Structure formats: C-alpha cells, structure tokens
Amino acid sequence: MKDPxxxxxxxxxxxxxxxxxxxxxxxFIDAGSIASALMGDSIATNMFMLGYAWQKxxxxxxxxxx
Numbered sequence: 171m172k173d174p175x176x177x178x179x180x181x182x183x184x185x186x187x188x189x190x191x192x193x194x195x196x197x198f199i200d201a202g203s204i205a206s207a208l209m210g211d212s213i214a215t216n217m218f219m220l221g222y223a224w225q226k227x228x229x230x231x232x233x234x235x236x
Contacts, residue, residue, distance in 0.1 A: 197226075 187196055205211075205218040223229050 184198055199222070201219050201222070202212045202215045205214040208214070208218070220229070
C-alpha cells in the first residue's frame, strides 16, 4: 500500500535503534544536510557516510585493501 502522506518516524525510530543496539553503539548525524553543505548536493550523502564510518573504524577493511 502506498501512502503519499507517510513520513519517516524519526525520533521513535531512533529510540528503537538505541533500544536494539545500545546507546554506546549508535550515533545519529544529519548526513544529508552535512553532505549538501560540503558538496552542494545531497547525492554525496552515501559517500559522506562511508567516509564517516571509515574514520570511526566501522568499515571491516584495511586501508591496504583499497
């Protein structure tokens, strides 16, 4: 079913993620806004998130693997 009025439940979704993963295991950032400010377009959001995850040590690859 498609609902054109549906909106992502931001705060309640964050609460459910924290409950499932633990407060110390999650971080929330406005990646779309940051990527748009840095690169001029939200299409850079995925690239920004990969860089963010890499810097946090969350990408299970070594730098030599790239």
